[in-house]
Amino acid sequence: MDKIREKVILVGVKTDENERSFESSMKELANLTKTADGEVVFQLTQNRPQIDRRTVIGKGKLEELVQLVDAYEADLIVFNHELTPRQNSLLEESVGVRVIDRVQLILDIFALRARSREGKLQVELAQLNYLLPRLTGQGISLSRQGGGIGARGPGETKLETDRRHIRYKISLIRKELKEVSAHRKRSREKRKTSDVFQIGLIGYTNAGKSTILNLLTSADTYEENQLFATLDPLTKKWQLPQGLMVTLTDTVGFIQDLPTQLVEAFHSTLEESQNMDLLLHVVDASAEDRLQHEQTVMDLLKDLDMEKTPVLTVYNKSDKVSSDFVPTLFPNTLISAKSTVGKEILTDAVRKKIMEIMVPYEFSVPASKGDVLNELRRTTILLTEEYREEENDYHVKGFAKEDSKWKHYGEKEE
Ligand SMILES: Nc1nc2c(ncn2[C@@H]2O[C@H](COP(=O)(O)OP(=O)(O)O)[C@@H](O)[C@H]2O)c(=O)[nH]1
Ligand SMILES: [Mg+2]
Numbered sequence: 001m002d003k004i005r006e007k008v009i010l011v012g013v014k015t016d017e018n019e020r021s022f023e024s025s026m027k028e029l030a031n032l033t034k035t036a037d038g039e040v041v042f043q044l045t046q047n048r049p050q051i052d053r054r055t056v057i058g059k060g061k062l063e064e065l066v067q068l069v070d071a072y073e074a075d076l077i078v079f080n081h082e083l084t085p086r087q088n089s090l091l092e093e094s095v096g097v098r099v100i101d102r103v104q105l106i107l108d109i110f111a112l113r114a115r116s117r118e119g120k121l122q123v124e125l126a127q128l129n130y131l132l133p134r135l136t137g138q139g140i141s142l143s144r145q146g147g148g149i150g151a152r153g154p155g156e157t158k159l160e161t162d163r164r165h166i167r168y169k170i171s172l173i174r175k176e177l178k179e180v181s182a183h184r185k186r187s188r189e190k191r192k193t194s195d196v197f198q199i200g201l202i203g204y205t206n207a208g209k210s211t212i213l214n215l216l217t218s219a220d221t222y223e224e225n226q227l228f229a230t231l232d233p234l235t236k237k238w239q240l241p242q243g244l245m246v247t248l249t250d251t252v253g254f255i256q257d258l259p260t261q262l263v264e265a266f267h268s269t270l271e272e273s274q275n276m277d278l279l280l281h282v283v284d285a286s287a288e289d290r291l292q293h294e295q296t297v298m299d300l301l302k303d304l305d306m307e308k309t310p311v312l313t314v315y316n317k318s319d320k321v322s323s324d325f326v327p328t329l330f331p332n333t334l335i336s337a338k339s340t341v342g343k344e345i346l347t348d349a350v351r352k353k354i355m356e357i358m359v360p361y362e363f364s365v366p367a368s369k370g371d372v373l374n375e376l377r378r379t380t381i382l383l384t385e386e387y388r389e390e391e392n393d394y395h396v397k398g399f400a401k402e403d404s405k406w407k408h409y410g411e412k413e414e
Helices: 019-035 059-072 085-095 102-113 117-135 163-190 209-217 260-269 271-275 290-303 340-357 370-379 406-413
Strands: 006-014 038-047 076-079 098-101 197-202 235-239 245-249 278-284 311-316 332-334 359-366 381-388 393-400
Touching (some): 006 019, 019 038, 038 059, 085 098, 085 117, 098 102, 117 163, 117 260, 209 235, 209 278, 209 340, 278 290, 278 340, 340 381, 370 381, 370 393
Parallel strands (some): 076 098, 197 278, 278 311, 311 332
Antiparallel strands (some): 235 245
């Protein structure tokens, strides 16, 4: 995609209160900005015991920010704090470009990622709930029809409306959500099963999900295949060295201290993971609060009825942990997504896991049917193909997806 990235300056204040988590939360903010297609051009931080009530940062810092906006030709400022409506408008007046906070940024990412009707409704509800108290007073700038980070999704069309209209809209969405969730269960059961083995990447932001996705899929060259004709942009094809072609899907990822009003909206972004044959739970092995991250992810999988989906835990960033690292989740593999050997280790671990999930097959394919052999190589783990002279066929053994056609293919041929 060659779309123009917005230039973003991040602002954070290290206070007595947030001291311990400050660094990691700024890192996360940068990561989230990237996810929202923004380019971080500068990070401005300030140390003060408390944030300034009017403008969050102090007067001198604000002047510095104005100059930075100029120097970097920034389009957007993202504050690592929840802004009151008044702070928001004061800041926008001072810097002359759009100012949003952490919550708006996260909402924006969710708006980009929500796929289903229910997901879109959840995000819209959260956006409107956020907007509602901000429409009093001067509020935030209402002329955001242009879109861009923090102004995408349904919110932008509502900006010309007033509080009453928004309340009415919220009540409509609540009603529709009720109806949609009544249908959800049934449609989940009817969900299309795919012949392609699907792998989802989950885990906290900054764990290395996107790095792993790129590591595994970057060097691949293969012919287009119509099985994969309708991939969404967050899904990539990955061909294992032995030939099996699978899909890998990236997700938004968990966020530290997710504001409670966004929890539902976040859950809805994980819906696509409910279709997966295997989840790779990526964990930053070097993160200080790693155990808590792991627990949060496991709890959510339970909440979303995904306990039955097989999970392989990928402890990432092995280069940043000492050799006495003790894993807590099993099965697992410990790698660095920044190394070639990491790619090999992970590929082997995933292949092994896929074989466990798939079911074994064994049958023979007439020698005239070379296309069948090719298909087996691409869509299954083909372990042996043995040519038998007398029968003039290939005796094949391997593993295939449980609900695939190969099971029946075998029965038909024998
Ligand atoms: N040291 C180290 N850094 C890594 C490793 N894998 C990823 N990173 C870095 O961690 C940061 C977050 O990675 P990213 O893939 O964007 O995480 P995501 O939010 O889970 O998609 C990036 O700066 C990566 O370069 C690793 O194995 N070792
Ligand atoms: Mg990512």
